[in-house]
Amino acid sequence: MKNKVLSSLAIAGVLAASASAQAHIAAVAPTVVAGKTIVVELGVGHGCEGSDTYALTVDIPQGMTSVRPMESDFGKTSLTYDAVDTALVKSVTWQKDEADALPKDTNYYKIAFRAKLPAAPFTSIYYKIHQVCRAADATLSYAEWVALPGEMGEPAAAQALVPDHLPGWNKFTVPADIPDLSIYFKDALIVWRGSDAYSFNDATVDLIKGTQGVNLLSADGVKANDEIWVRY
Amino acid sequence: MKRWLFLATTVACLWGCSDDPAQNTSTSSSSGSGGGSSSSSSSSGSGGAGGGEPTALVSCLDEVDGLPRPPSGTLPCEYIPPGLALPQ
Numbered sequence: 001m002k003n004k005v006l007s008s009l010a011i012a013g014v015l016a017a018s019a020s021a022q023a024h025i026a027a028v029a030p031t032v033v034a035g036k037t038i039v040v041e042l043g044v045g046h047g048c049e050g051s052d053t054y055a056l057t058v059d060i061p062q063g064m065t066s067v068r069p070m071e072s073d074f075g076k077t078s079l080t081y082d083a084v085d086t087a088l089v090k091s092v093t094w095q096k097d098e099a100d101a102l103p104k105d106t107n108y109y110k111i112a113f114r115a116k117l118p119a120a121p122f123t124s125i126y127y128k129i130h131q132v133c134r135a136a137d138a139t140l141s142y143a144e145w146v147a148l149p150g151e152m153g154e155p156a157a158a159q160a161l162v163p164d165h166l167p168g169w170n171k172f173t174v175p176a177d178i179p180d181l182s183i184y185f186k187d188a189l190i191v192w193r194g195s196d197a198y199s200f201n202d203a204t205v206d207l208i209k210g211t212q213g214v215n216l217l218s219a220d221g222v223k224a225n226d227e228i229w230v231r232y
Numbered sequence: 233m234k235r236w237l238f239l240a241t242t243v244a245c246l247w248g249c250s251d252d253p254a255q256n257t258s259t260s261s262s263s264g265s266g267g268g269s270s271s272s273s274s275s276s277g278s279g280g281a282g283g284g285e286p287t288a289l290v291s292c293l294d295e296v297d298g299l300p301r302p303p304s305g306t307l308p309c310e311y312i313p314p315g316l317a318l319p320q
Contacts, residue, residue, distance in 0.1 A: 212306075
């Protein structure tokens with residue numbers, strides 16, 4: 001009986017954890033090609049403890065240029081600019097009209113803007129997002145999605161920058177240590193450093209283990225200046 | 233003498249020509265690609281008249297062992313990067 005209760009609690013914990021993971025404000029595309037101009041989409045999973053999301057402000061990451069926000073369910077946007085480079089967008093705010101605020105936290109929202117990404121492959125960019133919610137009685141509440149990896153608090157939305165690549169074989173020199181290869185190579189068929197190989201796909205991992213002369217790439221990933229072959 | 237030679241050539245030609253469509257028809261039906269199709273499509277598939285050996289068209293699925301298919305237990309060669317030699 002005790003075991004049943006414990007396992008039920010464990011399952012409930014896992015479900016709660018996965019639900020909160022899905023509920024974060026997150027980038028719709030977890031990986032993007034460095035240096036490209038793309039449409040960044042951020043998904044807003046929930047409001048603040050039952051209150052509908054009323055406004056969102058996104059701090060534009062350093063190195064990102066050519067920002068042009070798109071209108072959304074929140075209506076028109078407002079921008080702030082860099083004090084020195086007055087053409088450089090520093091933040092974008094989407095805010096609803098009060099009449100459009102919903103009585104409860106029922107909706108999923110997507111906000112988007114066009115931008116040119118930094119030309120820095122094998123790094124990640126983080127979008128710090130400030131969320132304002134509005135209850136039915138007009139009370140405002142706030143949530144800060146600004147924590148970087150290793151920091152306490154609600155996590156900022158992240159996107160991993162991968163190098164431009166084509167289907168087939170691609171050769172890269174790694175600019176810095178990459179301890180977790182899954183961040184950048186989840187969609188690659190296989191990654192090689194010398195005779196060591198990595199794949200996110202478990203079936204391919206089994207084939208790597210079964211091939212004579214091939215080792216699984218070590219758990220600490222690849223190091224700066226390593227030369228790697230990647231097949232997409 | 234010349235008349236006999238002409239007659240024999242004509243008969244041989246007629247016999248050969250009448251044989252071609254039959255071969256095409258049987259090829260078409262054995263491959264399963266054209267069952268019930270007209271004779272014109274059969275002759276176009278054979279590459280025209282000429283009396284050569286008909287080429288049997290067999291779909292890849294009919295030769296299940298013809299191509300290596302995963303999982304074989306080891307990495308397929310197309311997963312091995314350029315320049316890497318592995319022990320056989």
